[in-house]
């Protein structure tokens with residue numbers, strides 16, 4: 001089959017690799033001149049990434065073994081968790097190289113412009129000319145604002161996007177610890193983070209629905225950081241009603257909004273979704289039903305995010321007290337953020353006072 005993928009991010013390239021290695025003619029169009037650049041990501045992966053069996057050494061920057069959570073009144077807990085920090089340029093190119101080796105063609109400097117009936121119009125930016133193509137299948141892997149999903153008319157109008165701002169900074173850091181800071185004055189609706197690359201360099205950022213730069217500047221000032229390099233980008237909030245397939249077009253990754261709403265991590269769910277999409281195309285299965293297990297997890301993240309968005313500073317202190325109890329912390333140390341169903345059921349079983357927060361769903 002003749003398959004076109006719009007967007008050479010990691011998710012589009014992974015889907016391209018999986019389909020090309022089965023003999024399909026895959027073409028990937030990317031509007032930027034270089035794959036993986038500009039960087040718009042902190043590059044944190046949970047250890048669930050191990051399930052894919054990729055060789056980490058080609059893009060690994062650091063391995064984390066603890067996450068510290070700070071409440072607005074500086075109450076702190078540390079949770080043992082193994083995470084990876086990757087270089088997004090090398091990470092994205094790893095997937096692009098796999099796709100090419102499997103036979104996919106990748107054209108950079110080629111931007112999806114519009115849909116004209118059954119055809120797509122792609123602009124060759126360097127040659128300044130338009131190409132008209134008629135693929136049998138179109139995969140929209142073109143990120144959170146997905147021009148392709150919009151052109152096909154199924155980008156859900158109520159989708160929300162966070163805006164993340166981050167900097168690479170120098171300082172003195174505990175190299176195996178990610179620090180997260182919660183509170184309405186710090187980063188409303190989410191958290192600020194310090195993710196170390198090493199003992200001397202870290203990625204520091206915030207993500208909010210609005211005024212991200214204001215909160216970012218405040219956080220930087222409070223911690224006496226100076227930006228060596230700035231990065232920013234849009235991150236979608238998972239929307240359960242987002243349609244994922246229409247006509248011959250499928251959405252995947254950020255284009256589909258497949259991001260954990262509590263942490264805005266999209267890499268592990270996006271890669272899992274790419275595998276499901278490839279299987280559906282190869283085995284002629286319906287996409288939406290096959291996504292049910294992944295959708296359940298993302299739906300749960302969305303509910304927890306809705307609750308956390310209404311937390312008062314006192315609630316954050318309470319939460320930290322509950323999580324700090326050894327038997328509750330043990331539960332948080334037994335499951336990654338990519339497994340919210342067993343995590344939350346065991347947490348509620350071990351500390352029923354968490355139920356008090358459910359009122360925030362209404």
Ligand SMILES: Cc1cc2nc3c(=O)[nH]c(=O)nc-3n(C[C@H](O)[C@H](O)[C@H](O)COP(=O)(O)OP(=O)(O)OC[C@H]3O[C@@H](n4cnc5c(N)ncnc54)[C@H](O)[C@@H]3O)c2cc1C
Nearest residue numbers: 007009011031042043044112142143164233253254266267
């Ligand atoms: C500040 C920030 C921090 C983040 N931190 C993390 C983190 O620590 N861990 C994590 O898991 N996730 C994180 N994320 C989210 C993560 O970056 C995304 O989930 C991930 O990049 C999704 O991959 P993708 O391939 O779906 O989309 P993208 O990586 O966005 O790739 C889409 C590609 O499509 C291209 N494109 C767009 N429009 C067109 C067009 N018209 N024509 C052709 N090509 C087009 C884009 O140039 C891009 O290369 C973060 C995001 C931000 C903004």
